[in-house]
Amino acid sequence: MNTEPDTRQSSLFQTSWQRSWAALGLTPPADLQQRLLAAYAQPQRHYHTQQHLTECLTHFDAVWQQAQRPGEVAMALWFHDAIYDIKAQDNELRSAQWAVQALKNSGATDEICQRVHALIMATCHTAPPTEASIEADAKLLVDIDLAILGASPARFAEYDAQVAAEYAWVPRLVYRFKRKQVLQSFLQRDAIYATPHFHQLLEAQARRNLSQT
Template sequence: MPDLKEAWQLAWADLGLHAPAGLCEELLVAYEEPQRHYHSLQHLAECLAHFDQVRHLAQHPGEVAVALWFHDAVYDVQGKSNEQQSADWAVRALQAAGAGEASRARVLQLIMATQHHAEVHEPDQQLLVDIDLSILGATPERFAQYDRQVRAEYSWVPGLIYRVKRKAVLKSFLDREHIYHTPYFRERCEAQARSNLAAACA
């Protein structure tokens, strides 16, 4: 796993900017909130580890890295605007650091793409979405742990309702022609993701 502080410094160095003081610590605290079981430091670290492998594929690597740091910065398990609030926080931070309007707008769109509601066509968005969904193509053991972690986050939902809704979400990924957009993740994760999802939906 990457050193989180080093990854943070590299992200801002790629942007040619200095991060606002204390911001990294604020984010690390946010990712350790008690309601988080999957959307935690483990998930952030896994995403950043994947990004280390594909940094060279990003058009704006600093923006993708910062978007990964912020994509789950706000996580209310019953909230409907987590991505928007996370994106707004990122934009405020970038503005405070002196990032240009175009860069701020791209980071906002990167984070909003992790809603996974709409097809994404912009290459950096495709890369970030694939990183966020890399968990689907993890080892069966890690996928099973992920499944338990998501259930723990939704412990307030009755069992039958949860199982029906969870199966619908997982099947929506399985029903896609391709789960992953980029050749890198398609080659490495697609087959395992389909195996994991089929087993979970069975």
């Protein structure tokens, strides 16, 4: 059996985790990373998994220096899909609340907690981030979360199938209609990606992918 991908993933998780908390000047609870990884491995997940977390952390690794507060962005990435109930409407909120509690338990200031909470809530994708204190970092975070739209055609097709599997409980006609609405809403934006790095890297491919849906 080839375990190389698992080894790379494990190495990424450890490096990112240590770097993120060091950037905040904090020490996490000993079991927190394992609890988070267990959450991302829950059986109801097909897209919002450790694979998605890995892809997000890999993208962030390439733009770490562009973040205003990289430790906070990293923490938001680690927690942004920590809670994922396929029929719930408040996953981001509950994920943000978990992050805040973990940060408070580790001695984070109220300001850090508030900014990480706001960053996670930006991944609802209901509107472009505008809160001044987190705007630049939120744009970076949202672009990372949406990077999958600009993935290779094969990965995008896999992603589309994974999301469909998470919504298998929804009648197919309803799902296909709603899903097309969501994806087309991104295509109708003047720009899918708000940061120069991701716009240059992924915008054209994302539009090609979305135009096929």
